[in-house]
Amino acid sequence: MSEQRIVTASREISAAPEAIFELIADPARQPEWDGNDNLGEAPTGQRVSAVGDVFRMVLTKGSVRENHVVEFEEGRRIAWKPAPEGEQPPGHLWRWEVEPLGEGLTRVTHTYDWTALTDEKRMAKARATTAENLRASLDRLAQHVQS
Numbered sequence: 001m002s003e004q005r006i007v008t009a010s011r012e013i014s015a016a017p018e019a020i021f022e023l024i025a026d027p028a029r030q031p032e033w034d035g036n037d038n039l040g041e042a043p044t045g046q047r048v049s050a051v052g053d054v055f056r057m058v059l060t061k062g063s064v065r066e067n068h069v070v071e072f073e074e075g076r077r078i079a080w081k082p083a084p085e086g087e088q089p090p091g092h093l094w095r096w097e098v099e100p101l102g103e104g105l106t107r108v109t110h111t112y113d114w115t116a117l118t119d120e121k122r123m124a125k126a127r128a129t130t131a132e133n134l135r136a137s138l139d140r141l142a143q144h145v146q147s
Contacts, residue, residue: 035136091116
């Protein structure tokens, strides 16, 4: 049996897609709604605007991640590959997709893709990332943007 290396969760949120995307694209806001309780803080002024952007995030345990943006469509999709500070990404990817469904309703899909992960030290954590973890971020994001 082959191992599932792409984990996805999706939900509808009663909010405008622009408002949701702003929370996702601004790294300084991400710790507010992170369902993995892994993100500590990010400096302000790093709002993602293009493929090739790199934003820095301090994790709750104090290490720094440089997140390399590999997909970007304003208001619709953003994906990045995290890497330890000063290193190349080991191959896993976080993606957010925002799809307007009509007046004030948006479907948000969160994906963790570790099909290209090569760092053996990260495999256990990758395997432990479930759809429930992703759903927790979606639920917190919804609470944040709907309040």
